[in-house]
Amino acid sequence: MRVLAVVPARGGSKGVPGKNLADVAGTPLVARAVLACRAAPTVTDVVVSTDSDAIAEAARAAGADVIARPTAISGDTASSEAAVLHALAAFEELHSLTVDVVLLVQCTSPFLATSDVESVAVAVATGAADSALTVAPFHGFLWREDRDGSGTGVNHDPAYRPRRQDRPQDLLETGAAYAMDAAGFRTARHRFFGRTLPVPTDPARVLEIDDPHDLA
Template identity: 65%
Template sequence: MTDRPTVLAVIPARGGSKGVPAKNLAPVGGVPLVARAIRACRGARLVTDVAVSTDDPAIAETARAAGAETVRRPAELSGDTATSESAVLHAMDAFTAVHGRAVDVVLLVQCTSPFLTPADIDGVAAEILRRGADTALTAAPSHGFLWKPATPATPAPGAAPTPAHALGVNHDKAHRPRRQDREPEYLETGAVYGMDARGFREHGHRFFGRTALVVTDPARVLEIDDPHDLARARALAPLLDAPATPTAEDVDAVVLDFDGTQTDDRVLVDAEGHEFVAVHRGDGLGVAALRRAGLKLLILSTERNPVVAARARKLGVPVLHGVDRKDLALKQWCDDHALDPQRVLYAGNDVNDLPCFGLVGWPVAVASAHDAVRAAARAVTDTPGGAGAIREIAAWLLGPELRTLPTAQATSHATT
């Protein structure tokens, strides 16, 4: 019986990025891009090892938390002119030096393709391991007609300029067959490349020998190069990502925003200026169950309002309110309680919660949250804020039996 071939997935992730600052740490669907790539690689059956090549300590920390080993990339391979191939070769050498075994197949996986799947990665590896290809890449079918401008002739002195003219690249503009009558062409997605390791060392580039295409879903093809690409990725994530909700094994602490998360974001004001908000009794049951389960809890609010403190006392939960920078307060709270932020769930509803979303491992939006918050969340409740969203989160963590608790009395009121 032969040993399993070593298939090393290398994810290049420099710290510098001109188009999108700190791009490789930018969250999409509540998960940093580098962590999304690591999860896809770890989900691939044929991948044995995952390494992130980086020059950035924050990226390295995120990569290790997501389950990858890291390779510190030297400065000479970290500049704008350094090739991905050079980073992959360096990572292969570093891997062999640490583990004492050679790499059989090496994969170059780009974390700027946020919607790659384990099946894509396995498909590329299988072409080399099982079907005799030397190299392979993900590609999407395309029936698009490509054009290019013709090079204009230089007009003679005093002559009129040559009119603009375009040429068909992959078609004869005089003959326009129907889509169903055309053979598809394939667009390189930039997501995953695979190489036989020995051949890659010999040739030094990713397309030597026999190259195989692994056809992927065109709807999932997106490369993030600028802020507009990132915005599109965040908008698409709720549609393309598989629904994911945390369990108690994923989370050590739950931090809750107040207005709009534990309430419906409305405030009633009487003639004397007293404020009233509505909260949900089911949320109180959920918080009590989380507390009994031993999870650390915190209410975090920018509002310094007696109603927030009163509700926290009723729930028996610590509160930090009147906080200008919620993310700084949350980081300090995690440090004070020796909590890994990646194991913290933060539930919020509005744009002032986004900095906290970028800090924790489980950013959760309530169903009624602002669109930007929903797009940045890793999970979204089915229930709006103030209508039992916290109860729903507690059911994710503690199991479906929590859903059987009575919730008939919908709301209670807290006042200043």
């Protein structure tokens, strides 16, 4: 079975310039993601999709192959799905093979663990799910600000404040790792389709780098 992990890592980032090459504990973010994927037993191949020569160099140094991302899908509005679909097709054409399971792994999750990558890969590779994602238990009360500045409870009735153990378990999408049946992904062109399995991970490691404060 061929299981391909794709790490999208474009060069442009307005919130944190050079984000994907940012150093965390002595290793660039893109390299941290590559190393986590390479250590996952079920993953057979790792590629980084990028439009940056510097990111490509760091990715190769960490042991990944590189797929050059076209300008058309490298801008701020380009979706991760577009990058993964392009990398999947390019990888299969380059190696004249068919990928069975494809992963989307985000290098902006600095505390990504190999166990996260492996858990979603196994869920799809074994047929337990068509798509899978890492989630963390979430116990907070969510609010949304209305147009008039007032607040509305999203996942709770503000007039009723049950204890944590009396509430349904909410799950937070961590944004770190996703796995998809490759054939289903090509058809759906979206990371969630068929039977989607949430795979729990440690909430202490949930962090996505969107601004300089996150990186610090």
